[in-house]
Amino acid sequence: MHSPTNNSVISNGINCSNTIYYGVYVPIDAKDYSEGPYVFQDKVEALKLAKRNKKARFKAFQFYHEAAEFAMNGSECPNNNHTITGLFTSKLSETTQTIGEKSSPFKGPKPQELVELRKAIESGNYKFVKETIWQNPRYLVSNGDTPSILQEGPRYNALHVAAKSKNAEIAELILSTISNTEFIKLLYGDDNQQNAEDRTAVLLDLYLNTPNKGLNETPLHFAAKHGAAEVVELLVSYPQCDKSTRNKFHKSAAEIICERADGNNIQAVKNKIQLLLQDSYYVPVLRAEDNSLPPTVGEPFSPTTPPVLNKDPLSPRLEIHAYAGPMDKKEAQEFRRVWKTPPRTLNFNSPSRKPNENVSVTSLRYKDPDKGLERIGKRLAKDYDVSWKEYWSFLGKFS
Known part of the structure; x- marks a missing residue:
């Protein structure tokens, strides 16, 4: 039985600590009742069990008895304030009625x-x-x-x-x-x-x-x-x-x-x-939240190993504002190298510029501090045939 650990305090069914209990309901045809109700304090462990059984359901509760009821029956206290688990039945007092999670004010759609x-x-x-x-x-x-x-x-x-x-x-x-x-x-x-x-x-x-x-x-x-x-x-x-x-x-x-x-x-x-x-990598543009530092090209990262951007709490907070990818690790490292020290000139398409007219990369970075580095990265992404995403604050997302 997955019962509360010793460091939680249970008094007459009332949770006197801030402990959260995670109940996992597994249908009867997939459950071993000798183990008792599936109630955890570790959310990760609860999720692991829920994901092993595609019919399982998962929910968090403030009280252990609610989580146990849900784990055994798939619902909370359906029988007039009785907790029925198949292993024990007890009459709940008025003070221990199901008051754990707030119910949603919204009705389910038809x-x-x-x-x-x-x-x-x-x-x-x-x-x-x-x-x-x-x-x-x-x-x-x-x-x-x-x-x-x-x-x-x-x-x-x-x-x-x-x-x-x-x-x-x-x-x-x-x-x-x-x-x-x-x-x-x-x-x-x-x-x-x-x-x-x-x-x-x-x-x-x-x-x-x-x-x-x-x-x-x-x-x-x-x-x-x-x-x-x-x-x-x-x-x-x-x-x-x-x-x-x-x-x-x-x-x-x-x-x-x-x-x-x-x-x-x-x-x-x-x-x-x-x-x-495959294990994909992305190369980001990092900018300080308060613009107190110039933008930089960050190290390649993958979704499974996201970058650690703010190790020092006293330093300006860095954020990813754009990225190129996905690429394999070797390609991402090469992309970053070229982005940090690009050719002296790159061809940028513009309605006001002739097709063969070039723009100085150095000049662009200094003349356009808000988007210059991104413009270079976007152009390189096109050359490397990889995706390019920028964060647009008015949209609230990368696009």
């Missing part, structure tokens, strides 16, 4: 409303999707704190649908929204920042790595299989994305690239996705 959202994602109706999910967060988050299902049967969530539709813009909207603590605070009417951060972490992992029913494929499988290179690039940019997950046929995303792709130039798309699913 099935036809979820179908409408799915069709909007498939058709690329970005404005409708954004307005809908912010008007009612339950379109993305179910009552069980898991991704809402937009298509029964195969059990597609919104990210499955966006990946299958090859729509990177809406896939990015979905991931950035469920990663936004303000969205989670809106969902629960709870201003606690730590609670919101914990929930976003769980939701992000579930959206990225939950397989569908039947083929057991994650959104990454969908994107790779349909040749959606931009979606693949987005998904693997998240360190939480598990590239090793295998589908019903024991194949990873890397083993089914472009199996369902159509259109021209499929081989080029396949090559790009293969590179993305």
Whole structure:
């Protein structure tokens, strides 16, 4: 039985500490009841168990008895203030009623409303999707704190649908929204920042790595299989994305690239996705938050080993404002070397400049301190045939 550790204080069912309990519900056909209810204080361990069973559900609680009830029955206290775990039954007093997590003020959408959202994602109706999910967060988050299902049967969530539709813009909207603590605070009417951060972490992992029913494929499988290179690039940019997950046929995303792709130039798309699913590296532009330091070209990094930018709390805070990639490690190191000491001249396309007229790189860096380094990097990215992303504050994202 996964019971509270000795350093928590339980008195008459009341949690007298700040401990959070994570209950994992596993359906009866997959559960060993000799182990008791699956209740953890370590969120990572709870997630590991939940991910091993595709039918499992995961939820955090303030009280142990609530987590135990959820772990055994898939719901909290369904029988009039009795905790029924299959191993014990106890009458709860008035002071120990289920008061753990706040319930959301939003009602779950009707099935036809979820179908409408799915069709909007498939058709690329970005404005409708954004307005809908912010008007009612339950379109993305179910009552069980898991991704809402937009298509029964195969059990597609919104990210499955966006990946299958090859729509990177809406896939990015979905991931950035469920990663936004303000969205989670809106969902629960709870201003606690730590609670919101914990929930976003769980939701992000579930959206990225939950397989569908039947083929057991994650959104990454969908994107790779349909040749959606931009979606693949987005998904693997998240360190939480598990590239090793295998589908019903024991194949990873890397083993089914472009199996369902159509259109021209499929081989080029396949090559790009293969590179993305390897250990990819990016070369960033680093700028001080207060602009007290000149911008610099940072060391190559990969999503699995993100850069440590602010080791010294007394130094100006550095942020990534643009990046080029993906590339393999050797290519990224070469790109950085050329970017730091580029040729004295580079050809920049401009309506006011003749095609063969060159611009001094040194001059550009000093004359355009806000975007000069980015302009050089963007031009080099074009020469190296790699993607280029810049952060635009008015959009609140990289584009």
